[in-house]
Amino acid sequence: MHSRGFLLISAVSLFALGFAGCRSLPPSKPSSEWTPQEARGAAVFEAKCARCHYPTSTRPLHGPGLQALTKLKAMPSGAPPTDERITEVILHGRQMMPATSLSDDQLNDLLAYLHTL
Numbered sequence: 001m002h003s004r005g006f007l008l009i010s011a012v013s014l015f016a017l018g019f020a021g022c023r024s025l026p027p028s029k030p031s032s033e034w035t036p037q038e039a040r041g042a043a044v045f046e047a048k049c050a051r052c053h054y055p056t057s058t059r060p061l062h063g064p065g066l067q068a069l070t071k072l073k074a075m076p077s078g079a080p081p082t083d084e085r086i087t088e089v090i091l092h093g094r095q096m097m098p099a100t101s102l103s104d105d106q107l108n109d110l111l112a113y114l115h116t117l
């Protein structure tokens, strides 16, 4: 009886930990399913954003983790995660985040990739 109770408690706490750990965010699209545009966007992210942002975690690096960015109600600043607002942040920067200059193609590819997160 004793060990059964212990097992039950372990199962419950593992369950709770699992939820706290991933905060029930929708999963990112696996790289094996990326379109060519999303893959090009991932390369732009790697070159221009990855040193400050984790793409598949909400843990902060120099800036906030960007997992599920476009699927959330609001970005860390409270602004809605629309392509317009994200473009604004990328091209003009925001507080400690520097502005990044990108061609229109790079920007569109990057936005497509951000939607997979």
Ligand code: HEC
Pocket: 045, 048, 049, 050, 051, 052, 053, 062, 063, 064, 069, 075, 076, 077, 078, 079, 086, 089, 090, 094, 095, 096, 097, 098, 100
């Ligand atoms: C030098 C580090 C750095 C780089 C490079 C960088 N960021 Fe950021 N980013 C930050 C910081 C710091 C913040 C938090 C800004 C603030 O105080 O609101 C941030 C915030 C953000 C936000 C949240 C904005 C909001 O409204 O809450 C998004 C989205 C974002 N960055 C995307 C990107 C993308 C995409 C790139 C690549 C083009 C990029 N960042 C490059 C540091 C960086």
